[in-house]
Amino acid sequence: MIINRLKHLLSAGTALVSMLVLWAVPASVQAEWGLNLQRPVTEIARVQYDLHMLIMYIVTVIGIIVFAIMFYSIFKFRKSKGAQPAKFSHSTKAEVIWTVIPTLILIVMAVPSTKALLLMEDTTESDMVVKVTGYQWGWHYDYMEEDVSFFSKLTTPQSQITGTETKGENYLLEVDNHLVLPVGQKVRILLTARDVIHAWWVPQLGGKKDAIPGFINEMWIRADETGTFRGQCAELCGKDHGYMPIVVDVVDESQYQAWLDGQRNKG
Amino acid sequence: MTTTVADHHHDEVPKGITRWLFTTNHKDIGTLYLWFSFTMFLIGGAMALVIRAELFQPGLQVVDPHFYNQMVTVHALIMIFGAVMPGFVGFANWMIPMMIGAPDMALPRLNNWSFWLLPFATSLLILSLFVPGGGPAAGWTIYPPLSVQGGMGVDLTIFTIHILGMSSILGAINIIATIMNMRAPGMTLMKMPLFVWTWVITAFLLIAAMPVLAGAVTMLLTDRHFGTAFFDPAGGGDPVMFQHIFWFFGHPEVYILILPAFGIISQVIPTFARKPLFGYTSMVFAAAAIAFLSFIVWAHHMYTVGMPLSGELFFMYSTMLIAIPTGVKIFNWMATMWRGSMSFETPMLYAIATVALFTVGGLTGLMMAITPADFQYHDTYFIVAHFHYVIFCGSVLGMFAGVYYWLPKWTGHMYNETLGKWHFWLTIIAFNVTFFPQHFLGFAGMPRRIPDYALQFAEFNVVSSIGGFVLGYSQLILLVVVIKAIRGGKKASAEVWDNPEGLEWSVASPAPYHTFATAPEVR
Numbered sequence: 001m002i003i004n005r006l007k008h009l010l011s012a013g014t015a016l017v018s019m020l021v022l023w024a025v026p027a028s029v030q031a032e033w034g035l036n037l038q039r040p041v042t043e044i045a046r047v048q049y050d051l052h053m054l055i056m057y058i059v060t061v062i063g064i065i066v067f068a069i070m071f072y073s074i075f076k077f078r079k080s081k082g083a084q085p086a087k088f089s090h091s092t093k094a095e096v097i098w099t100v101i102p103t104l105i106l107i108v109m110a111v112p113s114t115k116a117l118l119l120m121e122d123t124t125e126s127d128m129v130v131k132v133t134g135y136q137w138g139w140h141y142d143y144m145e146e147d148v149s150f151f152s153k154l155t156t157p158q159s160q161i162t163g164t165e166t167k168g169e170n171y172l173l174e175v176d177n178h179l180v181l182p183v184g185q186k187v188r189i190l191l192t193a194r195d196v197i198h199a200w201w202v203p204q205l206g207g208k209k210d211a212i213p214g215f216i217n218e219m220w221i222r223a224d225e226t227g228t229f230r231g232q233c234a235e236l237c238g239k240d241h242g243y244m245p246i247v248v249d250v251v252d253e254s255q256y257q258a259w260l261d262g263q264r265n266k267g
Numbered sequence: 268m269t270t271t272v273a274d275h276h277h278d279e280v281p282k283g284i285t286r287w288l289f290t291t292n293h294k295d296i297g298t299l300y301l302w303f304s305f306t307m308f309l310i311g312g313a314m315a316l317v318i319r320a321e322l323f324q325p326g327l328q329v330v331d332p333h334f335y336n337q338m339v340t341v342h343a344l345i346m347i348f349g350a351v352m353p354g355f356v357g358f359a360n361w362m363i364p365m366m367i368g369a370p371d372m373a374l375p376r377l378n379n380w381s382f383w384l385l386p387f388a389t390s391l392l393i394l395s396l397f398v399p400g401g402g403p404a405a406g407w408t409i410y411p412p413l414s415v416q417g418g419m420g421v422d423l424t425i426f427t428i429h430i431l432g433m434s435s436i437l438g439a440i441n442i443i444a445t446i447m448n449m450r451a452p453g454m455t456l457m458k459m460p461l462f463v464w465t466w467v468i469t470a471f472l473l474i475a476a477m478p479v480l481a482g483a484v485t486m487l488l489t490d491r492h493f494g495t496a497f498f499d500p501a502g503g504g505d506p507v508m509f510q511h512i513f514w515f516f517g518h519p520e521v522y523i524l525i526l527p528a529f530g531i532i533s534q535v536i537p538t539f540a541r542k543p544l545f546g547y548t549s550m551v552f553a554a555a556a557i558a559f560l561s562f563i564v565w566a567h568h569m570y571t572v573g574m575p576l577s578g579e580l581f582f583m584y585s586t587m588l589i590a591i592p593t594g595v596k597i598f599n600w601m602a603t604m605w606r607g608s609m610s611f612e613t614p615m616l617y618a619i620a621t622v623a624l625f626t627v628g629g630l631t632g633l634m635m636a637i638t639p640a641d642f643q644y645h646d647t648y649f650i651v652a653h654f655h656y657v658i659f660c661g662s663v664l665g666m667f668a669g670v671y672y673w674l675p676k677w678t679g680h681m682y683n684e685t686l687g688k689w690h691f692w693l694t695i696i697a698f699n700v701t702f703f704p705q706h707f708l709g710f711a712g713m714p715r716r717i718p719d720y721a722l723q724f725a726e727f728n729v730v731s732s733i734g735g736f737v738l739g740y741s742q743l744i745l746l747v748v749v750i751k752a753i754r755g756g757k758k759a760s761a762e763v764w765d766n767p768e769g770l771e772w773s774v775a776s777p778a779p780y781h782t783f784a785t786a787p788e789v790r
Contacts, residue, residue, distance in 0.1 A: 207642020214500020242717030
């Protein structure tokens with residue numbers, strides 16, 4: 001009997017519960033295990049991260065409540081335990097409650113989301129402009145006020161892709177020419193494309209944006225710290241969509257100027 | 268007036284292949300639809316296994332990137348247009364006339380044609396994989412300009428979509444005509460079973476949405492071959508306009524895929540909870556509200572496209588609103604189970620899993636509604652995980668619930684409960700093993716639609732691929748269950764279950780070839 005009951009309880013959804021537990025693992029642990037969004041290094045990425053965590057906690061709590069009630073019912077109101085079915089088929093009070101409460105939760109979620117969006121869309125008062133052009137299959141960067149521009153393409157050798165050679169540490173996330181940006185400056189990024197739609201995305205620097213032929217999209221980045229940050233094209237753009245990574249070096253102002261001089265001399 | 272002689276004549280079931288080719292019988296056509304749907308489910312599933320095989324390890328092992336993109340595209344098209352939509356039309360054909368006490372569908376010959384368009388349409392799509400240049404490789408969303416670059420396979424896909432759309436519209440017209448005109452006396456609208464309600468709403472969505480898609484792909488066709496520039500910026504066109512038009516179809520399409528499943532589980536849960544459905548009226552209105560909202564949220568699929576701020580805010584708020592009617596439905600199912608007297612036969616297990624796992628998909632959907640956060644989620648594996656929780660766990664598991672629920676009515680035999688439970692547990696566990704890790708992959712930054720990936724994504728992809736193969740092969744159990752039930756087994760009574768509600772249980776099992784030649788009286 002007990003075994004039978006246990007079996008039924010299991011049959012109600014151990015998998016589901018363990019799933020939720022996984023989800024509820026604290027953020028600090030998740031970050032180490034590559035389970036969560038990458039560590040943000042710009043204000044936008046940070047706002048996105050915080051919003052993401054807030055919403056995820058809200059939906060996790062909702063999920064746990066829903067699952068708890070379902071499993072309680074499954075365990076408690078079973079015919080095999082002699083449960084007698086009730087006859088009720090509606091309750092205005094309950095229905096009002098579960099319409100109003102979700103509405104309130106949504107309003108709570110909408111406020112910070114709106115604020116974040118206003119911040120992200122404010123591309124005014126930028127310190128510099130870089131034009132990013134996607135093409136099949138790589139990126140072209142143009143420092144519009146500096147007369148510096150170059151292409152940036154994958155450098156992972158074919159032998160690593162086909163497996164005849166051991167894959168390197170930055171497999172598929174390495175390019176010949178890095179995009180170099182100064183730390184602390186508000187960089188306005190203009191996006192367009194030469195052939196089909198691409199999307200420029202470096203997770204740690206904030207969200208992605210589509211690069212569309214015939215259109216100019218814009219976004220902005222202000223990196224809080226120096227370092228190398230990697231990303232990929234995020235919009236299916238044909239055969240080698242998986243092979244057009246992005247690498248951004250954020251450096252301090254003097255290094256940036258030195259790099260610019262070097263680029264100009266090259267040209 | 269039908270005479271006894273004529274009735275007798277009609278009771279004969281035609282024999283041979285012409286029975287199926289020329290049939291105008293709603294049950295036969297329903298059967299054809301369901302078998303077609305299951306065949307496509309296996310074909311589309313096989314393509315998913317090609318994808319999972321390639322993603323098992325980083326690097327290229329199994330297919331080249333171009334073929335990988337074709338698999339990604341055709342898997343989605345086959346599953347959406349070949350498996351899920353026809354599957355639900357199969358349920359509609361079999362069950363709606365029996366549920367409303369009608370002798371058949373309102374337009375039986377049209378019904379035959381609606382079905383027989385399908386095999387030709389999907390054959391074109393599968394054929395496209397073998398033409399020069401291969402099949403469509405721009406994703407099922409076929410965004411230009413990428414889809415303009417494709418070869419003849421893209422044209423075949425466009426024609427496939429035209430024909431499938433025609434079939435869907437004809438089917439939808441038939442369903443609306445049947446429900447509006449052929450209900451038994453006393454079967455008022457607000458007495459209709461919820462499955463009938465969700466289908467009538469779905470049918471209106473189909474009629475509204477499918478022509479929009481047809482228009483979009485036709486413009487694509489003329490852009491490709493006749494020198495127009497609807498979507499070509501070089502000719503003054505706008506590639507983003509395609510996305511707007513596509514998703515104006517695409518979002519209602521999502522509810523076309525899910526509402527009939529909501530209907531099925533609204534039939535199943537009360538039966539096994541032995542308690543009437545909670546909040547019937549609010550269920551109907553919630554379904555209608557979801558259908559209405561589906562037309563004003565489309566751009567949440569394209570937040571990153573560079574919309575004005577006001578547009579982003581509008582689509583964020585309207586998308587969040589969907590959580591309310593969806594929540595009402597989930598709470599109503601939970602309240603139906605509350606203080607019931609539940610037993611857990613396979614249909615009930617599937618219905619509960621549908622509610623539980625669809626909730627997961629709904630909650631991740633709410634996360635994605637939040638525009639600023641979606642700039643991180645967009646086009647990552649988080650999205651892939653989300654829509655498989657919604658479409659597999661909502662639509663497909665809902666369909667499985669329906670198959671096990673009505674199989675005894677269709678075949679006259681009880682299915683094998685042990686095999687059913689095996690099917691259920693393998694499916695549920697393997698599904699979660701496959702798709703739950705994909706949430707994490709998306710968070711960590713793995714874009715979707717890539718054949719090869721950076722090394723930090725390797726572990727979860729192994730897990731996901733193993734789950735995928737178990738999930739795929741487990742579906743063969745369903746085939747065994749259905750064949751066994753057709754061939755024999757314990758005789759099913761007319762009621763099959765413990766005092767279920769609905770006219771379909773008032774006729775014998777298996778349901779006679781013609782039912783309700785005389786309309787029943789509904790109190």
